[in-house]
């Protein structure tokens with residue numbers, strides 16, 4: 001067999017296994033076969049390279065395989081991997097990262113509970129709020145996304161995702177995001193209000209600062225805990241290290257994941273010593289996890305945060321955003337470029353246009369994405385340290401696609 005024939009055979013085999021043995025989450029996965037990734041580039045099995053403008057959905061904020069992260073991982077695997085369920089042993093990499101992380105946070109957010117993922121961080125935060133307040137009612141917002149396990153799904157503001165799994169948690173009320181009047185529904189039965197400070201999957205929606213402040217005040221007034229889900233907005237994505245800083249309010253609990261560990265799986269919810277103490281007793285071990293705060297992920301997270309701080313990537317996030325806006329605002333099909341920092345959404349004139357543009361950009365080597373709740377919005381979330389020359393190349397491709405794209409009709413069933 002020639003090498004080409006062997007390669008073809010291997011490709012068919014991989015394709016068949018992907019189709020038959022890997023669970024799909026839709027009938028149309030993007031299906032790119034990745035062989036390598038570094039910085040802002042992902043290399044594919046056909047030898048081509050794409051510029052990653054979505055960072056694995058706001059995960060690879062310092063690019064793929066950052067050398068500092070790789071070094072930290074190597075050092076940690078020489079020491080130890082998993083040794084004990086979370087919370088029992090003193091593990092140096094967990095402690096060192098918590099130290100650096102809490103140095104960046106206000107006095108009331110100083111105790112870190114590590115998880116493995118974003119949804120698990122939200123699960124913990126919701127349970128913590130119930131345990132601390134003794135209340136049960138939860139408030140969330142229409143258009144929100146908090147994850148796909150039962151608790152997080154219960155507070156996710158899109159019926160189409162909740163309905164197939166009802167009954168979910170009882171006593172959850174959804175309010176319109178950004179509506180001042182609606183905040184009266186937060187009352188002295190409310191354990192917590194959970195919100196993304198900037199909605200991601202809902203379509204990159206930045207609320208008024210006045211509204212976020214009123215939300216904070218209302219929660220304090222009635223003794224409800226305010227949970228900010230910063231899983232997507234955290235770690236410099238919006239031009240400040242955490243989005244709450246940009247609004248000048250501090251939540252009672254913050255949840256984190258995604259970009260936290262430079263491409264490794266890690267999440268956390270962070271609160272005050274007083275609130276977090278509710279998990280210690282009545283009963284002890286009322287919230288435990290085996291792999292939360294995996295030592296390798298924590299070592300990676302410390303390196304990733306050091307990179308963000310040392311290279312001032314929060315400020316760079318703003319500059320990345322400005323360049324994207326300048327290049328794309330007012331182009332054909334573009335209704336609006338919205339967002340904050342390098343968490344951006346390109347609102348287009350319809351679903352068919354969006355799909356055609358995403359497809360055409362991918363063919364020309366630029367990877368863009370959708371958001372879960374929105375059909376006419378392209379997500380742009382480049383690595384915060386993307387070299388400006390690479391960003392300009394990607395934007396030039398996007399501009400030429402916007403100028404020339406042929407809109408492909410999408411069959412209704414798709």
Ligand code: PMP
Nearest residue numbers: 117118119145146147200231232
């Ligand atoms: N909250 C927000 C705001 C998110 O964007 C996501 C992931 N898209 C999650 C929670 C869930 O995180 P994970 O996929 O790690 O469970």
